[in-house]
Amino acid sequence: MAFTVFALQLAVRLLSFPMYLLDFLGLWNWIAKKCFPHFMVRFTLMYNEQMASKKRELFSTLQGFAGPSGKLSLLEVGCGTGANFRFYPPGCQVTCVDPNPNFEKFLFKSVAENRHLQFERFVVAAGENMHQVAxxxxxxxxxxxxxxxxxxxxxxxxxxxxxxxPGGAFYFMEHVADERSTWNYFWQQVLDPAWCLLFDGCNLTRESWKALERAGFSELKLQHLQAPLSWALVRPHICGYAVK
Structure with missing residues (x-):
């Protein structure tokens, strides 16, 4: 089975040769950063339509983590186009972080469409280094x-x-690797290298729940589910929240 995966990965790489060549020349990342926000505008419309009930359920408890003033101070990491804004509670004070500055114009369009929020600022930074946030x-x-x-x-x-x-919460909804015995996981492995280039670093085979379990939160509420999405490769999901 491992040889079959390797052989099919090689075939996918050969078919994707122009993309790999651009990456070797250092051009692909620039193209991807410019084009990816336009793709995400369309993708998040579809994703929100199919996942709206799951997002409403997940974010329904956000307000319970508001501070003594009753105002909820929220930081969204990897905010993209602001697709989650409509699910946040009224009066929520939102700061956004994303490493791709090309999302900014789409983000501010979402801000204008979601006047129930109090938008604070947009910070261009990777989630691994958010030193601008205290x-x-x-x-x-x-x-x-x-x-x-x-x-x-x-x-x-x-x-x-x-x-x-202390006592604050981290909310997440992520696509993850399928069970290893499934055909879907087989195809996730085959397509992962090209998928990662095509979709700006997205990996199909990450078992992200393991990183969450090791992260040292005092409480972790995590659910595995098969999301009602059109693309089978990204149907395996985890969602929930973790308390500091």
């Missing part, structure tokens, strides 16, 4: 479809714990 300064951190593409999951989770106040 220690213990937010009530909640959110990331959705982010842990699949970060360089270092352990480091980003350390940063999440650093910026959360």
């Amino acid at each position: 220690d213990g300064s937010v009530d909640a951190v959110v990331c959705t479809l982010v842990l699949c593409s970060v360089q270092n999951q352990e480091q980003i989770l350390q940063e999440v714990r650093r910026v959360l106040r």
Whole structure:
């Protein structure tokens, strides 16, 4: 089976040769950073339509982590186009972090469409290094479809714990590797190298729940599910929250 996966991965790489050549020349990353936000505008519309009930259920408890003033201070890591804004509670004070500055115009369009929120600022930074955000300064951190593409999951989770106040919560919704005995996992392995280049660092085979279990949160509420999505490769999901 391992040889079959390797052989098919090689075939996919050969078919994707122009993409790999551009990456070798140092051009692909620039192209991907420019084009990816346009893809995400369309993808998140589809994703929100199919996952709306799951997102509403997940974020329904956010307000319970508000500080003494009743205001919820929220940091979204890997905010992208602002696709989660409509699911946040009214009056929520939102700070956004994303390493791709090309998301900014799409993000501010979402801000304009979600006047129930109090938008604070947009910080261009990787989640692994959010030094612009002070220690213990937010009530909640959110990331959705982010842990699949970060360089270092352990480091980003350390940063999440650093910026959360004691008793604050980290909310997540992520696609992950399928069970290893499934055909879907077989195809996740085959397509992962090309998928990672095509979708700006996204990995199909990450077992992100393991990083969350090791992150040192005092409480972890985590659910595995098969998301009602059109693409089978990204149907395996985890969602839930962890308390500092």
